[in-house]
Amino acid sequence: MPVPQRLTALTLGARSVPALRAFYEAIGWQANEGSDDTFTSFTMGSVRLALYPIELLNAEAAPGEVVIASGSWNGTTVSVNVATRDEVDVAIAAAVAAGANAVGSPVEREWGGYTGYFADPEGHRWEIAWAPFFTNFE
Amino acid sequence: MPVPQRLTALTLGARSVPALRAFYEAIGWQANEGSDDTFTSFTMGSVRLALYPIELLNAEAAPGEVVIASGSWNGTTVSVNVATRDEVDVAIAAAVAAGANAVGSPVEREWGGYTGYFADPEGHRWEIAWAPFFTNFE
Numbered sequence: 001m002p003v004p005q006r007l008t009a010l011t012l013g014a015r016s017v018p019a020l021r022a023f024y025e026a027i028g029w030q031a032n033e034g035s036d037d038t039f040t041s042f043t044m045g046s047v048r049l050a051l052y053p054i055e056l057l058n059a060e061a062a063p064g065e066v067v068i069a070s071g072s073w074n075g076t077t078v079s080v081n082v083a084t085r086d087e088v089d090v091a092i093a094a095a096v097a098a099g100a101n102a103v104g105s106p107v108e109r110e111w112g113g114y115t116g117y118f119a120d121p122e123g124h125r126w127e128i129a130w131a132p133f134f135t136n137f138e
Numbered sequence: 139m140p141v142p143q144r145l146t147a148l149t150l151g152a153r154s155v156p157a158l159r160a161f162y163e164a165i166g167w168q169a170n171e172g173s174d175d176t177f178t179s180f181t182m183g184s185v186r187l188a189l190y191p192i193e194l195l196n197a198e199a200a201p202g203e204v205v206i207a208s209g210s211w212n213g214t215t216v217s218v219n220v221a222t223r224d225e226v227d228v229a230i231a232a233a234v235a236a237g238a239n240a241v242g243s244p245v246e247r248e249w250g251g252y253t254g255y256f257a258d259p260e261g262h263r264w265e266i267a268w269a270p271f272f273t274n275f276e
Binding site for chain 1: 141145147165180181182206211212218236242266
């Protein structure tokens, strides 16, 4: 296969790595050893979630291009599946308590699940999803 | 843990799900059964990469917010680690042959690896990364 069908890391360009890290720690996540104010990572199963200053990520990955306005939606979402319907409400409430903004309320989806979104302090959209047919995640 | 430290899906809001799917298929990826022009997914180890029309994702995850301009950088990158240095060049050449834009040339990074980026036809940044200390990915 010319490009392996694999996803090893998602890097979020951060306005403030320490502040975004503090939010993720407040929702219960543990940063990897060696994380600092320039580069912080979290192990998410087989994927790393990385935080890197957006101006440095811009220079490396999109040199010369405009940096998206702070807080605006970036056109993507990241999902965290949970094992029960109740966990959706619990997780979103915990995120909001830690400083996230809820995006509406969780909704019964037409495909049979129940999901809701929160925006982290820099606007990244996280979906907490319960899908009754998909509970064998890592 | 209030919010599980887990990442089960990354959804890219797409201007054209079929065109973006065709690009990913051209670099060798296989879409999941049930994929169609509104929702297409790829299994990437323990994560799903999903493509969903950006206006629908906007309505669901960021209602009332402006949709990022087509082709502009979204402030994030997604990485695919590979097992050898040579695979970086091979993968980027394959992506470019399939319609991606190379972002400069791969570079020896100060942290000891060798990585390069391409932009898919809608501008999402993919990093192909060789990190000598990280080859036990899924």
